[in-house]
Amino acid sequence: MTTTTMPPASPIPKHFSIEMLKDEARQLVESGTVDCCQPIYVLCQFIPAREWVCVECELERNGFLLRDQIADLNPAQCWSDD
Helix, strand or coil: CCCCCCCCCCCCCCCCCHHHHHHHHHHHHHCCCCCCCCEHHHHHHHCCHHHHHHHHHHHHHCCCCCCCEHHHCCHHHHHCCC
């Protein structure tokens, strides 16, 4: 008897580096989609749900909490307009 293995139904989530997350946040702030004062967890609206766990882990590894402000990811960009 032979068994064939089917490929996964959805692709394996890619790894998000903290730099990728900072860049994503910067682009969303620049476009006016999100505000620097909003918590980091609002970014979950723009990242596929299956990848959000990886994002949370990367944030935690780098000392960020979901309740921290987006400005904490890119402080120079967010506060340079003051």
